[in-house]
Amino acid sequence: xxxxxxxxSAVICFFQLNVQAEExxxxxxxxxxxxxxxxxxxxxxxxxxxxxxxxxxxxxxxLYVELPELERLIENHQTDFFISTAATIRRYQDLGARxxxxxxxxxxxxxxxxxxxxxxxxxxxxxxxxxxxxKDKRAAAGRPTAFxxxxxxxxxxxxxxxxxxxxxxxxxxxxxxxxxxIKDVLxxxxxxxxxxxxxxxxxxxxxxxxxxxxxxxxxxxxxxxxCLHSTxxxxxxxxxxxxxxPPAVLSAVAAGLIAQKPVGIGLYWSVASDFTAIDNLLKxxxxxxxxxxxxxxxxxxxxxxxxxxxxxxxxxxLLLIHSFIVSRTVNIRTQELKESLKRESQSxxxxxxxxxxxxxxxxxxxxxQISSLIAHExxxxxxxxxxxxxxxxxxxxxxxxxxxxxxxxxxxxRTDADLAAxxxxxxxxxxxGARSERVSSEVSELVNKxxxxxxxxxxxxxxxxxxxx
Numbered sequence: 001x002x003x004x005x006x007x008x009s010a011v012i013c014f015f016q017l018n019v020q021a022e023e024x025x026x027x028x029x030x031x032x033x034x035x036x037x038x039x040x041x042x043x044x045x046x047x048x049x050x051x052x053x054x055x056x057x058x059x060x061x062x063l064y065v066e067l068p069e070l071e072r073l074i075e076n077h078q079t080d081f082f083i084s085t086a087a088t089i090r091r092y093q094d095l096g097a098r099x100x101x102x103x104x105x106x107x108x109x110x111x112x113x114x115x116x117x118x119x120x121x122x123x124x125x126x127x128x129x130x131x132x133x134x135k136d137k138r139a140a141a142g143r144p145t146a147f148x149x150x151x152x153x154x155x156x157x158x159x160x161x162x163x164x165x166x167x168x169x170x171x172x173x174x175x176x177x178x179x180x181x182i183k184d185v186l187x188x189x190x191x192x193x194x195x196x197x198x199x200x201x202x203x204x205x206x207x208x209x210x211x212x213x214x215x216x217x218x219x220x221x222x223x224x225x226x227c228l229h230s231t232x233x234x235x236x237x238x239x240x241x242x243x244x245x246p247p248a249v250l251s252a253v254a255a256g257l258i259a260q261k262p263v264g265i266g267l268y269w270s271v272a273s274d275f276t277a278i279d280n281l282l283k284x285x286x287x288x289x290x291x292x293x294x295x296x297x298x299x300x301x302x303x304x305x306x307x308x309x310x311x312x313x314x315x316x317x318l319l320l321i322h323s324f325i326v327s328r329t330v331n332i333r334t335q336e337l338k339e340s341l342k343r344e345s346q347s348x349x350x351x352x353x354x355x356x357x358x359x360x361x362x363x364x365x366x367x368x369q370i371s372s373l374i375a376h377e378x379x380x381x382x383x384x385x386x387x388x389x390x391x392x393x394x395x396x397x398x399x400x401x402x403x404x405x406x407x408x409x410x411x412x413x414r415t416d417a418d419l420a421a422x423x424x425x426x427x428x429x430x431x432x433g434a435r436s437e438r439v440s441s442e443v444s445e446l447v448n449k450x451x452x453x454x455x456x457x458x459x460x461x462x463x464x465x466x467x468x469x
């Protein structure tokens with residue numbers, strides 16, 4: 001069973017190797033066109049051959065591009081390997097770019113301290129003797145992002161406490177036409193020229209200029225570097241890679257370059273150990289990752305994506321307008337509802353007040369009816385009491401008051417008083433809501449009672465006849 005598994009694995013590996021051999025991956029190798037004269041053509045050509053051998057069987061596509069194009073390729077991860085200044089690679093380290101190796105040359109014994117800038121002015125310019133004298137002067141340089149031909153010089157100006165963005169009155173950039181920088185200084189078109197360290201020596205060898213024609217500003221003395229320079233020194237040109245390169249391939253390439261023998265004037269690849277000076281320079285000039293979080297970078301992105309930004313702002317403005325309209329509508333409806341509730345509450349209180357007035361009037365009417373009823377009912381027994389009281393008074397005054405008359409009168413008075421008390425009790429029972437009890441009575445008895453009461457109350461001798469039907 002194990003033999004079968006091994007056989008199958010071997011077959012799979014064989015086919016995978018065949019597929020890889022048939023369709024090898026292609027790697028892109030971009031080289032800064034400004035690499036010469038510091039790194040000679042022979043050294044670059046040997047480096048290309050070493051990288052080709054290291055990535056085999058994959059193919060290697062070599063591009064010589066100017067700095068702006070190289071920066072675009074690195075930033076967009078469209079190149080796997082590249083040769084440029086260490087500063088260019090460090091500017092994109094937050095995007096994945098890595099400085100793998102650094103070139104060593106006979107011009108500098110220390111690969112950490114090889115690159116810098118040189119300030120040149122025309123001989124006889126007695127008004128320019130230091131960096132401070134360069135303030136508000138006309139300058140000529142390579143590119144705004146070229147390290148030795150511009151950025152290292154700007155770092156020195158920033159280190160002296162000046163703002164590099166406003167230091168020079170004007171700056172003319174010539175790209176790869178670096179000899180024009182020297183000509184502008186000699187012709188008076190520029191007050192100061194910015195050259196990469198060791199470029200002057202190359203121009204002198206090519207008889208473009210002689211040293212006695214120029215004056216050098218802020219010269220630094222460094223026994224480890226043989227070229228004239230006006231700034232501090234930084235790591236040399238470097239070989240870099242993007243994250244697209246597999247670790248095994250990058251290791252093979254690095255090992256091949258380290259093993260490469262010195263070429264031409266003694267150039268070879270080594271390892272730089274200190275990039276602190278470059279990182280501090282990028283920080284002071286707000287470049288690389290520092291630029292990508294600066295105000296300038298922010299406004300550049302705003303301009304670049306202005307249509308998306310305007311669309312987003314327009315959508316946000318519409319959302320705010322919609323929210324404002326909805327909020328205003330809700331406020332209006334809420335106010336209307338409050339007013340409606342206020343009117344409803346007012347109507348309710350008015351209805352309650354009217355109901356109270358009505359109940360008061362009803363109680364007054366009931367009281368009036370009850371008063372009339374009580375007055376009507378009580379008048380009869382009270383009138384009887386008064387009548388018998390006057391009768392007793394007359395009989396007393398006339399001396400005809402007898403025991404029989406007195407007893408009869410007092411009995412009638414008591415009867416009327418009981419009747420009045422009964423009336424009052426009935427009224428109280430009515431007021432309390434007590435239910436009346438129904439009793440059966442003979443009509444003849446009720447009639448006789450009414451006749452007797454009439455005779456008693458009227459005091460008249462009326463003959464009443466009762467007949468039955």
